[in-house]
Amino acid sequence: MTDSVTGGLVEEMRASLxxxxxxxxxxxxxxxxxxxxxxxxxxxxxxxSVAVPATDDVLDATDLLTSLRHAGLSLLTPDDPDWRAxxxxxxxxxxxxxxxxxxxxxxxxxxxxxxxRAVSLTPxxxxxxxxxERIEPDFAAAFARASASGLPPALVWVSGPSRxxxxxxxxxxxxxxxxxxxxxxxxx
Amino acid sequence: xxxxxxxxxxxVDTLSPGVxxxxxxxxxxxxxxxxxxxxxxxxxQPAVNSGEPRAAAVLARHxxxxxxxxxxxxxxxxSCVAMVHHWYGQILEGTWRDRAAAVATRTHEVAGFxxxxxxxxxxxxxxxxxxxxxxxxxxxxxxxVKSAPRRLLEAAGATVVEMAxxxxxxxxxxxxxxxxxxxxxxxxxxxxxxxGVTGADWLVAGDTGCLLHLEGRRRRSGVGxxxxxxxxxxxTGLPGSGPEPGPGPGAG
Amino acid sequence: MASLxxxxxxxxxxxxxxxxxxxxxxxxxxxxxxxxxxxxxAERRERAAAVRRETLADLPGWLDRLERTLRAQxxxxxxxxxxxxxxxxxxxIAQAEGVELVVKGKSMATEEVHLNPxxxxxxxxxxxxxxxxxxxxxxxxxxxxxxGPALHKRLPExxxxxxxxVGRDLPEDAEVLCAVARQVLREKFFSAGMGITGANFVxxxxxxxxxxxxxxxxxxxxxxxxxxxVVMPVEKVIPRLADIADLVPVLTRWATGQALTTYVTMIxxxxxxxxxxxxxxxxxxxxxxxxxRLTGTAYADMLACIRCGACLNxxxxxxxxxxxxxxxxxSGPMGAVLTPLLSGGREGRxxxxxxxxxxxxxxxxxxxxxxxxxxxxxxxxLRPRRRRVVWGAWARLWARPRGYRGSTRWAGRLARLFARxxxxxxxxxxxxxxxxxxxxxxxxGARDVPLPAQEAFRDWWVRRGGAP
Numbered sequence: 001m002t003d004s005v006t007g008g009l010v011e012e013m014r015a016s017l018x019x020x021x022x023x024x025x026x027x028x029x030x031x032x033x034x035x036x037x038x039x040x041x042x043x044x045x046x047x048x049s050v051a052v053p054a055t056d057d058v059l060d061a062t063d064l065l066t067s068l069r070h071a072g073l074s075l076l077t078p079d080d081p082d083w084r085a086x087x088x089x090x091x092x093x094x095x096x097x098x099x100x101x102x103x104x105x106x107x108x109x110x111x112x113x114x115x116x117r118a119v120s121l122t123p124x125x126x127x128x129x130x131x132x133e134r135i136e137p138d139f140a141a142a143f144a145r146a147s148a149s150g151l152p153p154a155l156v157w158v159s160g161p162s163r164x165x166x167x168x169x170x171x172x173x174x175x176x177x178x179x180x181x182x183x184x185x186x187x188x
Numbered sequence: 189x190x191x192x193x194x195x196x197x198x199x200v201d202t203l204s205p206g207v208x209x210x211x212x213x214x215x216x217x218x219x220x221x222x223x224x225x226x227x228x229x230x231x232x233q234p235a236v237n238s239g240e241p242r243a244a245a246v247l248a249r250h251x252x253x254x255x256x257x258x259x260x261x262x263x264x265x266x267s268c269v270a271m272v273h274h275w276y277g278q279i280l281e282g283t284w285r286d287r288a289a290a291v292a293t294r295t296h297e298v299a300g301f302x303x304x305x306x307x308x309x310x311x312x313x314x315x316x317x318x319x320x321x322x323x324x325x326x327x328x329x330x331x332x333v334k335s336a337p338r339r340l341l342e343a344a345g346a347t348v349v350e351m352a353x354x355x356x357x358x359x360x361x362x363x364x365x366x367x368x369x370x371x372x373x374x375x376x377x378x379x380x381x382x383x384g385v386t387g388a389d390w391l392v393a394g395d396t397g398c399l400l401h402l403e404g405r406r407r408r409s410g411v412g413x414x415x416x417x418x419x420x421x422x423x424t425g426l427p428g429s430g431p432e433p434g435p436g437p438g439a440g
Numbered sequence: 441m442a443s444l445x446x447x448x449x450x451x452x453x454x455x456x457x458x459x460x461x462x463x464x465x466x467x468x469x470x471x472x473x474x475x476x477x478x479x480x481x482a483e484r485r486e487r488a489a490a491v492r493r494e495t496l497a498d499l500p501g502w503l504d505r506l507e508r509t510l511r512a513q514x515x516x517x518x519x520x521x522x523x524x525x526x527x528x529x530x531x532x533i534a535q536a537e538g539v540e541l542v543v544k545g546k547s548m549a550t551e552e553v554h555l556n557p558x559x560x561x562x563x564x565x566x567x568x569x570x571x572x573x574x575x576x577x578x579x580x581x582x583x584x585x586x587x588g589p590a591l592h593k594r595l596p597e598x599x600x601x602x603x604x605x606v607g608r609d610l611p612e613d614a615e616v617l618c619a620v621a622r623q624v625l626r627e628k629f630f631s632a633g634m635g636i637t638g639a640n641f642v643x644x645x646x647x648x649x650x651x652x653x654x655x656x657x658x659x660x661x662x663x664x665x666x667x668x669x670v671v672m673p674v675e676k677v678i679p680r681l682a683d684i685a686d687l688v689p690v691l692t693r694w695a696t697g698q699a700l701t702t703y704v705t706m707i708x709x710x711x712x713x714x715x716x717x718x719x720x721x722x723x724x725x726x727x728x729x730x731x732x733r734l735t736g737t738a739y740a741d742m743l744a745c746i747r748c749g750a751c752l753n754x755x756x757x758x759x760x761x762x763x764x765x766x767x768x769x770x771s772g773p774m775g776a777v778l779t780p781l782l783s784g785g786r787e788g789r790x791x792x793x794x795x796x797x798x799x800x801x802x803x804x805x806x807x808x809x810x811x812x813x814x815x816x817x818x819x820x821x822l823r824p825r826r827r828r829v830v831w832g833a834w835a836r837l838w839a840r841p842r843g844y845r846g847s848t849r850w851a852g853r854l855a856r857l858f859a860r861x862x863x864x865x866x867x868x869x870x871x872x873x874x875x876x877x878x879x880x881x882x883x884x885g886a887r888d889v890p891l892p893a894q895e896a897f898r899d900w901w902v903r904r905g906g907a908p
Contacts, residue, residue, distance in 0.1 A: 151646055154705065164571045168594065226841065240827070369886055
């Protein structure tokens with residue numbers, strides 16, 4: 001994919017993410033992405049914990065979990081014997097993404113062993129790292145990319161924070177899922 | 189010689205003959221010779237809508253026999269022409285269905301016929317009035333009648349002011365108007381209120397059922413401009429015209 | 441038991457309902473129209489319409505295939521012929537597993553089979569978690585719109601309901617109420633033994649259940665409880681999971697104008713080995729409920745419906761009377777068609793007649809179901825046989841020129857003779873209208889009645905020199 005095509009998709013993705021009420025950071029370098037996530041986690045979680053997967057190719061590539069630990073953040077990983085009991089205390093969840101849909105500002109999240117579903121669901125804020133080369137123009141292309149190595153037990157497509165318009169059509173965020181979604185676009 | 193057969197429709201024939209007279213005058217002004225096959229009656233729509241397709245088929249076959257000799261059949265009613273186009277193929281079988289399909293290709297709603305088939309928007313009528321248009325449902329959705337009536341009116345010099353929702357049903361719906369007056373009348377109120385807001389002198393439409401329902405309601409509620417068929421309004425603007433039009437049997 | 445007309449009259453007179461209906465359906469119509477102007481959307485729509493019909497050619501075969509792939513993923517499959525079967529199956533699972541609390545995602549299918557009362561009767565607490573459904577549940581009512589179930593409820597009422605739940609007075613503020621709902625329902629999600637959802641689509645090639653929500657309650661119900669039960673009406677099966685790329689964007693565009701809802705969840709099997717969340721057991725219940733017998737009939741394409749609600753939003757009747765007046769689980773045009781069909785004509789017999797047949801529903805349907813034509817067909821199929829004789833006689837009379845002319849002439853004379861005019865009418869009948877005419881039925885209550893003309897058009901034509 002040429003730079004101009006990617007550039008166009010990135011711009012479309014940023015606009016769509018904003019329309020979906022997500023916060024967009026970047027594109028930034030992998031190193032800057034790590035700093036950003038650490039900074040945001042510290043600001044949002046403070047003394048509470050940060051829920052993370054045990055394994056995620058995007059997070060592993062940048063060794064993000066190590067950086068979070070070094071910053072003194074309390075991480076909740078799935079191998080924690082009290083994982084479920086400690087889940088309500090995790091104010092931030094951090095994941096990577098398998099793909100992005102530029103048309104709708106959507107993240108494809110793969111969940112299964114080592115990558116709990118709740119990490120992107122129960123915390124108040126979901127921080128997500130999306131490498132720009134994984135941004136596709138539409139659902140069809142993004143689905144092909146996200147399912148290329150098989151289907152995980154749960155493949156969740158997220159477009160911004162949880163919301164409802166059921167009370168007199170007034171749109172309110174954070175009804176059940178995260179109140180806030182922050183996406184860090186990572187340069188290749 | 190351009191000759192057309194007039195498919196009067198039973199509502200126009202019995203309740204709004206002024207619409208029929210106006211249609212003849214408009215077609216003649218546009219250069220067409222008009223014939224009115226004497227044996228015609230009804231397209232069968234009341235039967236179809238009441239869930240009686242076999243009864244409707246009796247009338248559909250009669251329609252085919254009456255109008256099949258003509259090269260062009262024109263009606264001042266989108267819903268009746270839509271019946272021929274959309275339903276005859278579903279209630280008839282075999283050769284009757286084929287014959288009906290052939291007649292359907294030659295059967296037209298009057299505004300669509302003039303503007304889109306004959307390329308005539310200016311029939312020689314001159315109007316100095318403001319109108320708002322209700323897009324009668326079957327003509328709109330099944331025949332695509334939308335711009336043709338407006339083009340005819342604007343070519344005559346009328347000012348067309350759009351209401352907020354011209355394409356929403358007026359609430360007539362045939363037997364629905366009597367069976368569910370409690371829903372039908374409020375829908376007329378909405379349409380008349382929207383028409384009233386435009387400040388137009390006339391509310392026009394292309395279907396007599398809609399017009400009788402709207403005008404009947406307006407006479408009770410006092411809301412909105414008088415409802416009249418666009419051919420009647422146009423005909424008043426022709427040279428040598430008679431009195432003002434009005435819906436229903438009292439028309440000029 | 442109030443008739444449809446009585447319920448409609450009450451709805452028209454309910455100012456609060458009228459305001460709610462007007463604004464919600466207006467917003468949804470505008471959003472949908474704007475969204476559907478995109479040419480990419482038009483292409484997807486045509487593909488979606490075709491995909492929905494692909495399975496109808498052999499629905500039983502597709503269901504067999506789906507059952508195989510679901511089982512291969514470790515999902516348990518149950519077949520339910522009737523609503524009662526669904527209730528027995530779900531209750532059976534709940535009781536076998538000692539479930540005391542159930543959290544539910546929005547599912548019209550579970551409404552259709554009246555699942556909640558069956559569980560509650562067995563002492564199981566059931567909590568609706570879709571915010572609109574939760575509100576409706578607290579109010580002891582049923583949903584009034586398939587996409588926005590609480591559209592008929594206003595802020596003050598909702599505040600009162602929530603205040604009762606938490607035992608203190610809450611402010612009339614949507615944000616505060618949502619925060620309260622989040623807190624209350626979260627506690628339920630974490631402690632529930634079973635989550636029950638419907639399914640928007642279920643893919644036969646991968647055995648994947650697809651849930652589409654904005655709130656995240658579908659995700660919660662399928663993540664935190666130990667058991668997840670999916671009630672799936674049989675027409676939800678789709679050939680390939682990849683078809684979702686057309687089906688879901690079309691569903692969301694037509695339902696709410698959104699490019700996508702906040703969450704589209706693709707669930708393939710229960711939790712994997714080493715998973716710490718996700719259900720240990722995933723059950724999918726296939727609900728027939730009168731659907732399979734529609735295949736091969738003129739009504740088969742009704743099974744293509746994707747439950748977007750667009751037909752409700754454009755229907756002049758629905759916009760005027762709201763969902764409850766239909767007195768059926770499914771309302772609006774799709775409900776007026778589906779209710780008599782699924783019940784074999786036992787329920788909703790009066791619904792097809794409560795339509796002006798304007799056709800806006802047919803136009804609005806993203807998968808091209810000819811809803812207005814189905815309403816007409818149903819009128820024929822539900823018609824009492826004795827009326828056919830009368831209509832047949834009328835048609836034969838009017839197919840004869842003398843019969844048509846004679847009967848209309850006489851009907852005109854009688855109408856003018858027996859017409860009743862307002863006392864204030866200067867020259868009664870001179871302008872061609874009357875206050876009422878015998879036989880005008882429900883017309884004259886609110887409208888003047890047009891009188892047949894003294895001279896029919898055909899007579900004028902002959903007088904003018906035309907051929908008789």
